[in-house]
Amino acid sequence: xxxxxxxxxxxxxxxxxxxxxxxxxxxxxxxxxxxxxxxxxxxxxxxxxxxxxxxxxxxxxxxxxxxxxxxxxxxxxxxxxxxxxxxxxxxxxxxxxxxxxxxxxxxxxxxxxxxxxxxxxxxxxxxxxxxxxxxxxxxxxxxxxxxxxxxxxxxxxxxxxxxxxxxxxxxxxxxxxxxxxxxxxxxxxxxxxxxxxxxxxxxxxxxxxxxxxxxxxxxxxxxxxxxxxxxxxxxxxxxxxxxxxxxxxxxxxxxxxxxxxxxxxxxxxxxxxxxxxxxxxxxxxxxxxxxxxxxxxxxxxxxxxxxxxxxxxxxxxxxxxxxxxxxxxxxxxxxxxxxxxxxxxxxxxxx
Numbered sequence: 001x002x003x004x005x006x007x008x009x010x011x012x013x014x015x016x017x018x019x020x021x022x023x024x025x026x027x028x029x030x031x032x033x034x035x036x037x038x039x040x041x042x043x044x045x046x047x048x049x050x051x052x053x054x055x056x057x058x059x060x061x062x063x064x065x066x067x068x069x070x071x072x073x074x075x076x077x078x079x080x081x082x083x084x085x086x087x088x089x090x091x092x093x094x095x096x097x098x099x100x101x102x103x104x105x106x107x108x109x110x111x112x113x114x115x116x117x118x119x120x121x122x123x124x125x126x127x128x129x130x131x132x133x134x135x136x137x138x139x140x141x142x143x144x145x146x147x148x149x150x151x152x153x154x155x156x157x158x159x160x161x162x163x164x165x166x167x168x169x170x171x172x173x174x175x176x177x178x179x180x181x182x183x184x185x186x187x188x189x190x191x192x193x194x195x196x197x198x199x200x201x202x203x204x205x206x207x208x209x210x211x212x213x214x215x216x217x218x219x220x221x222x223x224x225x226x227x228x229x230x231x232x233x234x235x236x237x238x239x240x241x242x243x244x245x246x247x248x249x250x251x252x253x254x255x256x257x258x259x260x261x262x263x264x265x266x267x268x269x270x271x272x273x274x275x276x277x278x279x280x281x282x283x284x285x286x287x288x289x290x291x292x293x294x295x296x297x298x299x300x301x302x303x304x305x306x307x308x309x310x311x312x313x314x315x316x317x318x319x320x321x322x323x324x325x326x327x328x329x330x331x332x333x334x335x336x337x338x339x340x341x342x343x344x345x346x347x348x349x350x351x
Contacts (some may be wrong), residue, residue, distance in 0.1 A: 010070035017061030025054035052094040059087045092142035103131045124196045184231035199308040201240035251311045253301040261333040273321045279314035281306045
């Protein structure tokens with residue numbers, strides 16, 4: 001065989017392997033997309049895996065091409081070793097992308113079928129945490145696989161195993177806090193203590209659970225700030241979960257008024273206001289006098305809404321409507337202070 005052709009043969013076969021890998025990647029993606037076409041938006045989601053799939057197939061094809069055409073060359077051994085390391089990294093990338101696609105598909109599926117926000121929040125929390133645990137395992141296995149491809153590292157394995165007891169004790173003491181947060185995060189996700197989108201009251205502030213990771217929880221408060229709390233906070237500190245059993249909530253609006261307040265008129269006006277508002281979930285509305293002390297009566301409005309956001313808006317709306325109603329129809333019922341003046345008597349002169 002011509003020496004020039006012999007030296008070019010590995011590169012020609014490598015180019016052919018890249019072309020075959022591209023065709024195979026396209027066929028695999030089209031086949032999976034057609035098979036799972038009933039899943040909403042799956043074609044857009046599957047595009048994330050196109051690049052890592054083609055690269056994995058390309059590296060496999062290059063290794064096969066070089067193994068059959070370039071073993072007599074001096075550069076074959078180091079290039080083959082490099083391809084193995086790259087293949088491990090690409091497989092980890094592909095696996096992580098597959099986890100992202102599976103997570104997106106499951107969330108998309110349950111978002112269209114779950115009618116209960118609580119159930120959707122629980123599923124979202126568990127799916128996201130399961131994906132993070134899987135990603136951590138993939139990275140760990142990939143790093144271990146790369147190290148095991150090095151002969152010197154494999155030779156050190158026996159010595160490492162012999163001192164594993166001491167190493168585990170030292171490592172356990174060093175990462176005790178981090179591990180406790182990891183276990184707390186897993187506990188929170190799978191014991192259903194909190195879920196994504198739950199409304200909680202922590203650190204004297206109300207907020208919504210935005211994200212649950214393996215080590216910390218992100219709480220979004222009303223002014224768009226984020227509280228970053230360690231996972232152990234929710235396993236060791238009492239907190240309020242307003243949507244633990246159901247997303248529907250009850251809220252109150254209090255008014256301090258004069259004793260002449262028209263209770264029946266206010267009750268009728270309240271029913272008119274909530275009937276006209278889409279924020280009310282039509283479960284409960286009531287008006288009661290809860291106190292009558294210190295020259296004022298306290299009138300409390302109790303209403304229900306489907307979630308915390310709508311409840312807040314409904315409370316503000318009813319407070320505004322009732323204040324305007326009293327100002328226009330019963331201005332004399334607004335809070336006032338009364339003083340009683342006693343006429344002074346002139347003292348009689350002595351004698």
